[in-house]
Amino acid sequence: MHKLLAVAAAVFTLGTPAFAQPTDILNASYDIARELFEAQNAAYAASGATVTVNQSHAGTSTQARAILEGLAADVVTFNQVTDIARLVEGGVVSEDWASEFPNNAAPFYSFPAFLVRAGNPKGISDWGDLAGDGVQVIFPNPKTSGNGRYTYLAARAWAVEEYAGDEAQIEAFLTKLFANVPVFETGGRAATTAFTERQLGDVLVTFEAEVLSVRNQLGADNYEAVIPSVSFLSEFPVAIVDKVVDARGSRDLAKAYLDFLFSPAGQEVAAANFHRVRDETVAAAHAADFPEVRLVTIEDAFGGWDKASEEHFADGGLLDRVFLNQ
Amino acid sequence: MHATRTQPCSAAEITLIALAFGLSAAILVVPLLLIFAFALREGLGVYLANIVEPNTLHAIGLTVLTALIVVPINIVVGICVAWLVTRFKFPGRQVLITIIELPAAVSPIVAGVVYLFLYGGQGLLGPTLQGAGIQLMFTTTAIVLVSLFVTAPFVARELIPLMQQQGTEDEEAALSLGANGWQMFWFVTLPNIRWAILYGAILTNARVMGEFGAVSVVSGSIRGQTNTLPLQISQLFNDFNVTGAFAASSTLAFMAVLTLLLKSTLEARGGWR
Amino acid sequence: MASRRSKHLLPGFGLTLGVSMLYLTIIIALPLLAMLLKVGGMGWEEFWRIVGSNRSLAAYRITFGSAFIAALFNGAFGLLLAWVLTRYSFPGKRILDALVDLPFALPTAVAGLVLVTLFADSGWYGQFLEPNGIKVNYTQLGIILAMAFTSIPFVVRTVQPVLEEVQVELEEAARTLGATRWQIFARVIWPTILPAFMAGCVLSFARSLGEFGAVVFIAGNLPGLTEIVSLLIFIRLEEYNYEGAAALAFVLLLAAFLTLLLTNALQAWQTRYADRSR
Known part of the structure; x- marks a missing residue:
């Protein structure tokens, strides 16, 4: 009943700023992080925090759009810098967001990996196999999902090494890869359900965190994880949405919540939910769960996010040349 | 007959x-x-636990609240529109009927889209409203507005043919006997159309509680905040929680059965159809 | 003032006109205008590029084709139900009559969830269909089924009242003249209910064009194969491609408007027919 009254009150105040210190914050997050933040928020509450953390999950570009349209998220926990950059451009996040928290404001990371059906019937072991004839690949839409863009970058990074930088061959490979994708879902979780529930495709490309979590949930008898020879470091940045916290007076709450994600307790929850963490003690305790992998970074392979966004993801960029969904 | x-x-x-x-x-x-x-496949205990899960419970509350706001508004407007088009002849009458019919004929996604273009950050009025500190998109208000849109004709559609058929003799008689406008409406018109109003209200209620497409565009789908029941069901399904999705669905299915019972009783009683 | 009073005998013109116009403006007209402005602002070339792209064309084909087949199914099923409900009396008739409206009372998302579960490999229906090579979920057949389910009541509810009014004398006259049952149906009853039947089919078709909640659960959403227009609009929105969403929404709005005009014309035809045959 109290909740109902609160909703009724919200209707009549039409979302105008609250006068008292708010008791809840909204975390707009990426699609596959549902279980992670359910666990994080429970751990946060157990640590003595009294704030209610509400969750919204979708592809991160979708989330960025919603926030620019007015979704009142206090914090964002995204999986890619490009979508926070859009929020900076829109004037809702301050430009120095990356220096507000350690590790460029990224509490955990992951990378694109493969999930295949039991027995790996198509013999998929590396990126090159994804462009093979008769192989169907599932990954989310790079236009709406950070997950999908990482897949594109990882595949390209592999191709750059494989074809020694020959742009024609790289593009031919990527075109073939994208042509092997029967459906581009808008978020990572929808891609997972397409692969597991709808039984579409031979291989799902998504974050290692999702690959391990799905294999864990749906049984190692049904699915196998495949780690490619090289993948792409996917740091999951967090930021305070300044425009919202200033309007609501919730900056302290937002900051405390994001700080928790970097604390040993928060890092432990992340590692237990298949995300790789920077905290050395926690990482060492979970070392057995995470195989060694060679990761290239955005700086090494693409000269940083700004350059990559402009070259690859802008309208008419290199992504549009291989991704023909118009 | x-x-x-x-x-x-x-x-x-x-x-x-x-x-x-x-x-x-x-x-x-x-x-x-x-x-x-x-x-119920995992037992009654799990079923009840799924229903009282806070986010599902909140979705039920929000869905009921939306219906409580939308249904009365559409009853009042439906009566006004029906009165206007059945009691008066004026230019543009047919246009008015067509415009009010349009929302129910169009895809609910389009309903969401048009509201986004009006109140969104890039929309016609959105920036002005945001400047004044009023945020409509991704709030309960937006859910109420699109619900009003998609159910616009539901009450009027039931009343118009009935009031056309009933004619105006009774009302004119009441007026000539000295009743004022409100008395005429309250004692003559309303008793004649009350079952049709109820019928329209039931249809409106069913649609509001079940609306998915339009709401999914304008709600931020925030669990425990702007998730209506149909959105909650879809999210539970995407979380691989099929039993939870069906538990949430069962409340709407129960409502649907109730709707059918009420409708059937009204039809037997009203006999105007 | 005096002339207004003589023209409108009853009170309330100003009040009801005010309320109606206010509501129509704020709730319906203004949002529609916002979208039309968005479409108007993009220019013809851009508009045609979007609505004429291969992916859009495929989506129209799938949406309109599936809606057409669903309307055909509902024409047959609806006629059967309307016939049985008006012509015969039998136990359980009221239950059957009430049940017809279930698809309107049941939220579309629930309908989608139920259908996708029924036709899953191991589902109540899927387990019998799958071994015979009939795949429903995530195929166009699934789209057709979802559309058909959500629009079942239209044909029944438009044909039923007309069928009840069919004059018994005409049928009896035909019978005494030695007409067979089939001849009576084909020559006497069918022409009478035809306009209502067609109006019901068009309504069913229109509803199917816009159906979203049920279809997204069961359609595979594969571009060019099982992607419907409503879903493509949703995807364009998520891609922050507002022009694309606006142009396609305009197409659906236009289709809705045309079907509305068509049903109005059919219903006018029905009324004329009924008046003439009286």
Whole structure:
């Protein structure tokens, strides 16, 4: 009943700023992080925090759009810098967001990996196999999902090494890869359900965190994880949405919540939910769960996010040349 | 008035009846049963736990609240529109009827899209409103607005043919006997149309509670905040929580059965159809 | 003032006109205008590029084709139900009559969830269909089924009242003249209910064009194969491609408007027919 009254009150105040210190914050997050933040928020509450953390999950570009349209998220926990950059451009996040928290404001990371059906019937072991004839690949839409863009970058990074930088061959490979994708879902979780529930495709490309979590949930008898020879470091940045916290007076709450994600307790929850963490003690305790992998970074392979966004993801960029969904 | 209804006597007639029952059972009854079967498949305890799960409970509350706001508004507006088009002749009358019919004929996604273009950050009025500190998109208000849109004609549609058929003699008589406008409406018009109003309200309520497409565009789908029941069901399904999705669905299915019962009772009682 | 009073005998013109116009403006007209402005602002070339792209064309084909087949199914099923419900009396008739409206009372998302579960490999229906090579979920057949389910009541509810009014004398006259049952149906009853039947089919078709909640659960959403227009609009929105969403929404709005005009014309035809035959 109290909740109902609160909703009724919200209707009549039409979302105008609250006068008292708010008791809840909204975390707009990426699609596959549902279980992670359910666990994080429970751990946060157990640590003595009294704030209610509400969750919204979708592809991160979708989330960025919603926030620019007015979704009142206090914090964002995204999986890619490009979508926070859009929020900076829109004037809702301050430009120095990356220096507000350690590790460029990224509490955990992951990378694109493969999930295949039991027995790996198509013999998929590396990126090159994804462009093979008769192989169907599932990954989310790079236009709406950070997950999908990482897949594109990882595949390209592999191709750059494989074809020694020959742009024609790289593009031919990527075109073939994208042509092997029967459906581009808008978020990572929808891609997972397409692969597991709808039984579409031979291989799902998504974050290692999702690959391990799905294999864990749906049984190692049904699915196998495949780690490619090289993948792409996917740091999951967090930021305070300044425009919202200033309007609501919730900056302290937002900051405390994001700080928790970097604390040993928060890092432990992340590692237990298949995300790789920077905290050395926690990482060492979970070392057995995470195989060694060679990761290239955005700086090494693409000269940083700004350059990559402009070259690859802008309208008419290199992504549009291989991704023909118009 | 009605065609004679004969007892089935020939094999052909029995076949037709059996076919109607068989197909209806397969297409309508089995899906209804499946909802409750799946909701209860892990036992009553799990079922109840799924219903009182805070986010699902909140979604139920939000859905009921939306209906409580939308249904009364659309009753009042439906009466006004019906009164206007059945009691007066004026230019643009047919246009008015067509415009109010349009929302129910168009895809609910379009309903969401048009509101986004009006109140969104890039929309017609959005920036002005945001400047004034009023945020409509991704709030409960937006859910209420699109619900009003998609159910706009539901009450008027029931009232217009009825009031047309009833004519104005009673109301004119009341006026000539000295009643004022409100008295005439309250004692003459309203008793004549109350069952039709209720009927329209039931249809409006069913649609509001079940609206998915339009709401999914304008709600931020925030669990525990702007998730209505249909959105919550879709999210539970995407979380691999099929039993939870069916438990949430069962509340809406129960509401649907109630709607059918009320409708059927009203039709038997009203007899205006 | 005096002339207004003589023209409108009853009170309330100003009040009801005010309320109606206010509501129509704020709730319906203004949002529609916002979208039309968005479409108007993009220019013809851009508009045609979007609505004429291969992916859009495929989506129209799938949406309109599936809606057409669903309307055909509902024409047959609806006619059967309307016939049985008006012509015969039998136990359980009121239940059957009430049940017809279930698809309107049941939220579309629930309908989608139920259908996708029924036709899953191991589902109540899927387990029998799958071994015979009939795949429903995530195919166009699934779209057709979802559309058909959500629009079942239209044909029944438009044909039923007309069928009840069919004059018994005409049928009896035909019978005494030695007409067979089939001849009576084809020559006497069918022409009478035809306009209502067609109006019901068009309504069913229109509803199917816009159906979203049920279809997204069961359609595979594969571009060019099982992607419907409503879903493509949703995807364009998520891609922040507002022009694309606006142009396609305009197409659906236009289709809705045309079907509305068509049903109005059919219903006018029905009324004329009924008046003439009286």
